[in-house]
Structures are given as C-alpha cells and as structure tokens.
Amino acid sequence: MDSRRITILDVAKEAGVSIASVSRFLNNPTSLRKENREKIAQVVKKLDYHPLLHAQKLAGGKLNTFGLIIPGYEGIFYSFYALEMIRGLGSALERKDIDLHINIFWNKDNFKNSLVDGVIFADIINNRAQLLRLLKQGTQVVVINRKVSDIEVSFVGVDNFKGAYEATDFLIKHGHKIIAHLAGDLKVQCAQERLNGYKEALKDNNIDVNNKYIKVANFSRVLARNGMEELFSLQKLPTAVFCSSDEMAEEVLHFAREKDIEVPGRLSIVGFDDNPRCAYDNFSLTTVRQPIAKMTSIAVDILDDLINNKDASIRRIVLTPELIIRDTVAFL
Amino acid sequence: MDSRRITILDVAKEAGVSIASVSRFLNNPTSLRKENREKIAQVVKKLDYHPLLHAQKLAGGKLNTFGLIIPGYEGIFYSFYALEMIRGLGSALERKDIDLHINIFWNKDNFKNSLVDGVIFADIINNRAQLLRLLKQGTQVVVINRKVSDIEVSFVGVDNFKGAYEATDFLIKHGHKIIAHLAGDLKVQCAQERLNGYKEALKDNNIDVNNKYIKVANFSRVLARNGMEELFSLQKLPTAVFCSSDEMAEEVLHFAREKDIEVPGRLSIVGFDDNPRCAYDNFSLTTVRQPIAKMTSIAVDILDDLINNKDASIRRIVLTPELIIRDTVAFL
DNA sequence: CTGAAAGCGCTAACAA
DNA sequence: TTGTTAGCGCTTTCAG
Numbered sequence: 001m002d003s004r005r006i007t008i009l010d011v012a013k014e015a016g017v018s019i020a021s022v023s024r025f026l027n028n029p030t031s032l033r034k035e036n037r038e039k040i041a042q043v044v045k046k047l048d049y050h051p052l053l054h055a056q057k058l059a060g061g062k063l064n065t066f067g068l069i070i071p072g073y074e075g076i077f078y079s080f081y082a083l084e085m086i087r088g089l090g091s092a093l094e095r096k097d098i099d100l101h102i103n104i105f106w107n108k109d110n111f112k113n114s115l116v117d118g119v120i121f122a123d124i125i126n127n128r129a130q131l132l133r134l135l136k137q138g139t140q141v142v143v144i145n146r147k148v149s150d151i152e153v154s155f156v157g158v159d160n161f162k163g164a165y166e167a168t169d170f171l172i173k174h175g176h177k178i179i180a181h182l183a184g185d186l187k188v189q190c191a192q193e194r195l196n197g198y199k200e201a202l203k204d205n206n207i208d209v210n211n212k213y214i215k216v217a218n219f220s221r222v223l224a225r226n227g228m229e230e231l232f233s234l235q236k237l238p239t240a241v242f243c244s245s246d247e248m249a250e251e252v253l254h255f256a257r258e259k260d261i262e263v264p265g266r267l268s269i270v271g272f273d274d275n276p277r278c279a280y281d282n283f284s285l286t287t288v289r290q291p292i293a294k295m296t297s298i299a300v301d302i303l304d305d306l307i308n309n310k311d312a313s314i315r316r317i318v319l320t321p322e323l324i325i326r327d328t329v330a331f332l
Numbered sequence: 333m334d335s336r337r338i339t340i341l342d343v344a345k346e347a348g349v350s351i352a353s354v355s356r357f358l359n360n361p362t363s364l365r366k367e368n369r370e371k372i373a374q375v376v377k378k379l380d381y382h383p384l385l386h387a388q389k390l391a392g393g394k395l396n397t398f399g400l401i402i403p404g405y406e407g408i409f410y411s412f413y414a415l416e417m418i419r420g421l422g423s424a425l426e427r428k429d430i431d432l433h434i435n436i437f438w439n440k441d442n443f444k445n446s447l448v449d450g451v452i453f454a455d456i457i458n459n460r461a462q463l464l465r466l467l468k469q470g471t472q473v474v475v476i477n478r479k480v481s482d483i484e485v486s487f488v489g490v491d492n493f494k495g496a497y498e499a500t501d502f503l504i505k506h507g508h509k510i511i512a513h514l515a516g517d518l519k520v521q522c523a524q525e526r527l528n529g530y531k532e533a534l535k536d537n538n539i540d541v542n543n544k545y546i547k548v549a550n551f552s553r554v555l556a557r558n559g560m561e562e563l564f565s566l567q568k569l570p571t572a573v574f575c576s577s578d579e580m581a582e583e584v585l586h587f588a589r590e591k592d593i594e595v596p597g598r599l600s601i602v603g604f605d606d607n608p609r610c611a612y613d614n615f616s617l618t619t620v621r622q623p624i625a626k627m628t629s630i631a632v633d634i635l636d637d638l639i640n641n642k643d644a645s646i647r648r649i650v651l652t653p654e655l656i657i658r659d660t661v662a663f664l
Numbered sequence: 665c666t667g668a669a670a671g672c673g674c675t676a677a678c679a680a
Numbered sequence: 681t682t683g684t685t686a687g688c689g690c691t692t693t694c695a696g
Contacts, residue, residue: 008690387674
C-alpha cells in the first residue's frame, strides 16, 4: 500500500478525465459539463483530495491567503485595537473565503510574502523598511490605520485629529477649561494626531495649551495611572481628561474610584476606541468610536481588487470617527 | 525594460555558474568553492534575488515556517497565556530562523498546511477535527498545553493538577478550611485539571468539597467578579480563594479592595499563571507559575526534529509548574 | 467542453 | 566541486 500523496493525476485517472479538467473543476467549475463536474466532485471527496497550495501558486494560481503584519510592540495583545483588527479582518475575509496569516513584526523582517497573495499592514511602527521591501518585490499591500503620504501605497485610516478635536470641543462646550490629555505613544501616528486635535480644539476656543496637563502615557495603564497621580498633585486640578484610548480612560476611572473623585461630578472623562468593556464597567464611558470593522472590510476589498484587477490603482480612504456620548461627561 | 521576477537562472547566468550551484549556495553554501560562493553572493545581492518559497517547497525544500493554531475563543487576546505563547514561540523560532504563521481558529478549518513545514497547536478547543485532518494529511504536529491521550501526537503540557493541588494544600497548611475556587472554562483541559487538583487537596486533608464554594468563571473578569459577589453573600465566608488564572485573581484583588476586605488578613488569594502584571500590582500575588517559555521552546525542538529526522518519533512531555510565594496568603 | 503539453522556479540525484 | 536533467503538482494556452 502506497501512502503517496493524492495528486491531481490520481483524481483525473479515477474520474476518467484529464488533469486539465480536474484543474478546471478546482478553479472554474462551471466550465465543465455537469456530468463531469459531478463525477470529479465525487472522486475528490472519495479520495479526500486537497490541492497543494504552493504547487497552485507556482503554476500561476492564487493562494487565497492574505498576510497581516502587526507591529509587535509591548502589550499589543492587550490592546482592544489589535483584537478588533484581527476579528474584523477575519470576518471580512471569511466572506471571500480567504485565509489570514498573521505575522508579528518583532523587529525582524522575516515575512514570507511569497506565501500570500497580498499583505495588510496594521499600522507601520518601525517597519517602514519592510513595507518598502514588499512593495519593491511587487507584493500588493494596503495599510490600515496610518496615512502614509510619502510612499505610493493604498491605505485606509481614521481622522484621529477630527475625533480628538470633537471630543475636546465637547468637553469645552460643557464648560471645562482645564482639560488634561493622556496621550498614547507618539511614535504611533494616531496618538500624535489625537494630541494635535486636542491642542487645536483648545486653541480654537482660546484656551492655552499647557504642557503640564499633557501626559504621554503610551497607551499603558501603568503610565496612565502615573500621569493621573501627577495631574492630581498640580496646583490647579483638571476638571476633565481626554484619553487617547479607552484602556487609559478605564485606568482613570479606577484612579478616580480609589481616590473618591466623583465621575463625572468632579472629573469628566472621554476615551477613544469604544471598547465595549468600558461601556459596561461601573461607568459607561463617553468615547470616540473608531470604525475598525469598516476599516478592515474596506482594506480587504481594496487588496482583493489590487490583486485581481490588473488595472486597479492605489486607493486612500479616511473614515470619520464618531463621538459616543454616554455618562462620563458633565457640565461644569 | 523587463520587470520579470529575478529567478535562479538570472543569478546563474550573471554569476557564470549553473542553477544547481546557485541552489547549493542557497541550501548548502559550504559545498561550493569559496570563489564561486562569493561570486554568487555578490550577484544575489546585486540582483536582490529572493527565492520563491512555494517553488522551493514544491521542489522538495523547506519553507522554514511553522504554523501556530490558536483556538479563537472570546477574549483570547486578553489572556496572558496566549501572548506568552506567541512570544515564547517567537523567540524559540528566531534562534532557528524559522518564521511563524499564526492562524486563529474561529470555528472554521481553513488552515493551509501546505504553506508550512509543521504545525503547533496552542491547546485544542473545538478543533480536534482539524488536528486529525492535519495528521491524516501527513503534517507534523505538536500540541501545547493539552495532553491528548487518544490521538497519536506529540505534546508538551503542564501538570495542572499538581500545581492546583500544591496551591490548595499551601492554603490548607496556612490554616484555611473554607477555600473557594474560581474555576476557568471547564471545556479547557487545564481548567478541569486545576479544579480536580483543588478538590483532591481538600479531600486529602479531610475537608469536604462544597460546590457552593466553586464558581466557574471561565477565566473572565466579569464572571470572577460575579462569583465573588456570590461567595461573599454566603452564610460562611471563605477565608481563601484559589483562582484558575491570575487575571481572575486580579479581579478578586479589585473586589477585595472595593469591599474593604483586607488581603491577606481576611482573604488569602492564590492565582495561576504568574502574570508579571500581578506581581507589581498593589499586591504581589502568590501564584502558580507555568513554564510557558520552556513549553514553547521544547515544542519547537520536537517539531523541528519531527520534520528533519525521518526516524524521530512522537514525544510527550509534561512539565511541573512551580508555586511562587509572595504576599497574598496569610496564616489564619 | 475537453485533452495534450508547455512551463512556473526550484531541488536533488546522477554524472562528470 | 560542478553541471545536466528529471521532476515536484498544478494552471493555462492551444487545438480539437
């Protein structure tokens, strides 16, 4: 008994057709006569035949597999963002029956692009060179969550500036004058944009930007906590804080609870992300919702298009986030 | 100008050697004369040549890529365990210069095993069929964190029973009689084993197992919280609680802090995992350490062996967890 | 609608 | 140490 792998030839023989027909069955079944199609289907099932993907690809076929490259910064997996990104992509791809290979970029560019049809970057952090390499090698790419203006590449991002501006403006409209900001890691574009949006909103409302009230907490709970400690040892306490992520906002909530600072009575809080966990915590957090599912779904469509239509061209899309008003902001 | 892909033939021509020599250069450089080796190296660099992996694999080569299949249960990415697993594998593989493709099993078996040399399963939850399929197709596999006794497959696991037994016994030796247990999702083998270890320790010390003190909290913070609420509305309060994960233990800590229950004075706590976050929280958690890095490193070695040595056989390894004594257990 | 045949880019005998 | 050559399993013209 020969335990060789079942190949297309085995199927062809058993079904009494040529390997070309079996190949057609695999890729374009409707081009076969019903009779043959059914016969082949039956044999494929009987023999439990699965085409070898690398053989298909070598012969010019597709792998139906996208790669997702995630920058492997510390705590990435604790971030709501990364999880949602993966889930969003997962469901967008499921519809098209495309598989996803996740690769985490821990400072080493070992991504095998020849094993995928195209690549999605979840942001670019310290891996511009990798992006350039893939592009140069002719890989189709789309970047999510970062607007890459100096490289010819498709992206779908979010207007973080606008989201932050609106959040801050919302606080100002509620009478707040001393508004602190817990910023994310400024290496990350969205964190920088949110900081800018925050500043701009203050300026537009004639409130001075005071760096004492800006704490760069790198999206980390611990640093957010430290930032709050510092903020609450200042002469004039902030009456509101805008956080660059819901997780940091959650930490602010914990801080407030421990210190018996009433929310939103004495401290108003706005987050960023719309992490569902924060909607059902003790407090229901006012926040800025990022349309992650939409971003991923669009990214998948663009990439699919880029791969399958020779004349598809680069597309760049910026979505608008939405302020979700819940319970953590009060009038002063 | 022809933008065809650079192939092995281009390199061969340019270097004035045969494609076989280039192939040797790629796979076994020392078999070449120094002169040629250097010449080829130079051309490879100049032409920026990268062999096509699927072509290599089709021709019988290796991809130097392992797959990691993670069961995609809710909240997986919030679990310390999953992150450590990925990190551990990442560094173990980096040493061998093997790439990792992560695949999350959301109830759909679409993993492309022909794109990897071997596969590591991070536990088996609802995906036994997938494991069987890969095995049947001749893929080399090793399972981490689950002792699969009824399938002929390698695994490396942890003696959860023993860890839980020791943790519980440690509490008993400190005089505790009413010891609650927050169990994990009992679909997960380790959760079940920990529950059993807990029960056995009680029995061996002539303490009755009382189901009222066992709350199945599925590794979830919310359910852990609910469990604690229930436990603390009982007639006789527990004086200690053994948690099936550090995350749940952390929630217990929060619960205690809010309710002004002194730890460890009025409530002793033991976790499971040794999540560093819980060592530097307000309390330094007594816990059971899982040697995840070791597990992953062994798993990689086994898989590598299975792939490269024809006569390598299935190996099954069970590691022993270690009780880490810190500050959350007191004598009664 | 179907089959024959020419590769896809690479590895690994086999010879030299 | 090197080159020649026969595939690996599949897709895709091109005829029929």
